[in-house]
Amino acid sequence: MQVCHIDLPPYWDDMEKLKKVLNKMLCDALHVKRIIHVKDDFHARYSAKKRSYRYIIKTKQKNPFESDFVTFLEDVNLQQIQQNIALFVGEHDFRQFMKTGSDVKSTTRIIYRAFAYQHKDYIVLYFEANGFLRSQSD
Structure with a gap:
């Protein structure tokens, strides 16, 4: 569900054809x-109202095909994670979570939803916020 924006030349008026191409x-x-067509002042990054990230933890044997997408941990207490992840909900200053060199007006963000759940051998951490700081999601 990533969003991007591009300025198209006028000859691209058939959006279905462009999608197929x-x-x-x-x-x-x-x-x-x-x-879809959007207003000229729309910007995929700056116009977004909410963003969400999912972090995936696997508690079973490591798999090289998943290594770029999954964190492997042997001993995970899901109940403890579920209890603690709720502490992120609300408005907080995330200055300590960002990478140095970030050019932002404020390091305060609002976390609307934060929860964890298990799906098969995976634990998923879900965060939805009005924005994230540079490298806050790493």
Whole structure:
């Protein structure tokens, strides 16, 4: 559910055709779901009202095919995570979570939702906020 924006030349007026062309050209890991016209002042990064991140922990044996996407931990207490993750909900200053060199007006962010759940051999940590700081999501 990533959003991007591009300025198209006037000859691209058939958005369905453009979507098909892009999906043929993109690698298998990417897929365009829809293309819509937006106002000229829309910016994918600065106009977003909410953002969400999911962090995935696997408690079983490491898998090299998942190593770029999953954190492997042997001993995880899901109940403790579920209890503690709720502490993130609300308005907080996340200055200590950001990478140095960030150019932001404020380091305060609002976390609307934060929860953890188990799905098969995975524990998923979910965060939804009005924004995240640079490298806050790493």
